Amino acid sequence: MWASIAWRLFWRELSRGELWVIAFALFLAVGSVVSLSGITEGVKSALLQRSAQFNAADKVLRSSQPFDEQLFTLAEQQYQLSTARQMQFDSMLFAGDAMQLATIKAVSSSYPLRGDLVLYRSELVTAGETAELKPGQVFFEARLFDLLGVNVGDEVELGLAKLQVGGVIVNEPDAPLSVFGGSPRVIMHLDDVPATEIVQPGSRIGYRYLFAGDTTSLAQFEAEVNDKLTVHQRWQKMDRESAIGGALERAERFLLLAGLLGIVLAACAAAVAASRYSQRHTQAVAVIKALGATTAQIRLIYGSHLLLVVLFSLLCGLVAGQLAIGAVQWGINLYMPDYRAEFSIRPLWLGTLTCVICALLFAARPMWRLSNTAAIEVLKQPAAQFVLDKLQWLTGAAAIWALMWLFSGELVLSIGLFLLCAGFAALLIATAAVIVRLVKPGAAGQASAPKLAIANLRRRLWANSFQLITFSLAIFLALLLYFLRAELIGQWQRQIPQGAPNQFLVNINQQQRTVLNNFAAEQQLQLDQYYPVVRGRLMSINDEQLQQEATKEDRSQQRVGVGRELNLTWLSALPKNNHILQGDWFAEGATAQVSVEEEIAERLELKLGDSLAFSIGGQQVSAVVSSIRKVDWNSLQPNFYMILSPDLLAEFPATFITAFYLPPEQNALLNQLARLLPTVSVISVDNIIAQVNDIIDQVTVALSFILLIICLAAALVLVAQVQATLEQREQELAILRTLGARYALLRNALLLEFALLGAMAGGFATILAELMLLLVQQRVFELPFTPHYSLWWMGPTLGIGMVTLLGWWQLRRLLSIPGAQLMRRVLQG
């Protein structure tokens, strides 16, 4: 019985538009959660896949000890992962009388698992027949042919093995991106390693386990392996320190922050709409109860309405969110044709959970209250004023906190953020109360629009305070998002400005500088400054030999380069993107000083005044730590851990690094350069720049999408709020019209009331946005704070415009109803 009544009422309520605001608010909340988390995951997965290509695998386990076969068996058999092996070591290569230290990489046949290894049967990377890595062969980095004086097909000796030169390495997916170059690189087959007899106890060899497969299996495998890792094994971090990793982390935090607040806004709209629905149906419920319905029957009838709305919104939200994810994945595919879109259940359950929280804590309370309406209410005049009860404030607040916890995943952070928001809300209400009380409607006399508007605001102060909070929040979000979006994109673009160097040249000797300068002048290339590089080893700190540190470093597998040879440079001026944290940069004529990068200083427990001894080309050089620097590793420029004062290194034979920008259409120039300077290595960072630009494009699309969601949610809150006051306004208008108030007076008073409310909301939003920009810029994005002057006119203007327009749009029909008709409507309830 109740089902047929419920169903009939549901359809009528739908056609009367009563339930749509709740439905749309929930849809918006679910749709935005699903799409935001899905898009973030999509972009993240695209970046991980990119990063996997640069690592030749999805996951890389590094070890200083020989391969543990059990790990490969576990990965292959239990988790169906593909595997490959890699060994890396430095060794001398001999070809007749010539010899050269090289970095050798020995790989198994399945290498690489991600990305492409491109080898040519040629000495040049520009042309040749594609070759495959087979046992018995070695492939060289181009400059090694010249250094050893060999050609394809010649024989070289590596340890005790004789190997044939197979050709040149054109693309090595996991080649180090360091612009320092180091020794020339060689690739050989893993099966040939035993014959070389290079691997001896104590040999310094890096072992890498490469794994690839689906995300879930990889995660499970990693979790299982983590318990079994020895001190010699560790997972390789994927690009965290790169420009890409940093950009992604910022983007993800930003998306979640903006998304969360948008969802809270949508949930507020749902709460207001549900309260209004409940208030408008109080009398109907009283009538049905008077006619004999029990509370349980009412709960079934109206509970089923809420359930249907929730299910409908949830379904639509999930589908819309999934479509948005699909669109973004399609977009990523345009940039990355080999992108493997993965279906993730996480956005779907996150969306469902959000819907349940919003429905239970925001919308269920008014419905519950509705079902408890006493039958006696049938004899009472229905309340025209919209009110939120105390418990609903409490459940709403609990819901906001629950959502914060759900999205941040951090209890303490969510409590802190919630208390901050509650504090702001209280402050907002208090300030609004003070302002409205201070502004007096003026002396009694002829009615005027401002007087009426202020009187209205004062009378509805407490009802308005909720409106004010949500309006302010909505405008604040729109402003915050607009400004942060511009700033974020601007900052990224500044990081990689148009024309930033994209080709780095390393291993340039003193004579080659002249040749290079002439070549650059001829081709109109703008060369960056030359950074001198001398390789040296840190031997002791304050006369304490570094044996101990070196051992410790080995055990914890810290950054390669400390305890071994470091790239040392000397500069008289502090490089760009470097900031002194402690001490001072070299003064004019400073001698025997060194400036140390912050992280390495921390790792080696260095402080100002410590004395470091380096061994350079067999000579001992000592320097005192005079400053500790912070280095922006995201910047695409040569960065150094140790910069020595010029007096120390100027006499040592150095190689140089420089860089220049080459437009993609002029790539052929690189071949000319390779022929001209065969021992100089050219490292192109074009792909890194392209990758960062891709991310910027994708994140820009995501940000615009969030801005749209926020604007929709904000408009929805406004609509729900104004609708909630419709009955009361209708009554007031009826009385005023009956008493003879002119249309123009009522219209102006109404416009002014909304404009004042909008101005207050806009003003609060501006202050909040500026404060939040300050916080977010400094704490989250680590950017220096700059005031936003345009915010101060945009905020109030947006507030006045948005609130007035939406208010007017909804109430204009009410104003156009003739007085007599309006009175009849009010009297009929």
Add this chain to the structure above:
Amino acid sequence: MNTPEVHINAVRLAKSVKLTEGSLTILHDISLTINRGETVAIVGASGSGKSTLLSLLAGLDVPSRGEVHLAGQALHRLSEDERAAIRAEHVGFVFQSFLLLPSLTALENITLPAELAGVKDARERAMTLLAQVGLSERADFYPAQLSGGEQQRVAIARAFITRPAVLFADEPSANLDAATGQKIEDLLFRLNAEQGTTLVLVTHNDELARRCQRQYRMQAGRFIDTTTQDLADVG
């Protein structure tokens, strides 16, 4: 002549409401007995407590003190839901402001109490009642599409659909013009007579009250006068 069967019995009924400062007593020591099939008017000015008395007699509310029995059930001892069950079975209502559900058609508004009471032929009964109140052509109209008089006729049809033993009418013609009000009153008394329903009418209109067999006059929450009409005088 048979002894008339007591249908509603109220004993020393009182109703107080809590205010921020103390409490306010709206009804004082009201006792009355209404027999099956009797028509009774409770008359008084606004604020005299007549609607409060109606709410207690109909089981919409419970007294602060005293007892009230309807169809043999002690309403003052029952829960809200138990009283709802009694209302569904025995009681019909006609309200001053009609109180039709705006999202249901005239026909659906009439069938609603019958459906709540689980009546099988609700639709047929509703169609018959619609014909009796002269609104057969308006069956699918929504309340907003009907005039005040038409809405009250639908409300009367709704009140009779469960064939209630008692009908409570709260100022049934107060929101209507005199001519329409007269028609509505005639309709109400005609259907009441046809179905032999006990009628409890709350009104401030003496003329309407005189159409009932007995009138209780109220002032400040007390009965001040009781009049019993000659049956011949009742129209």
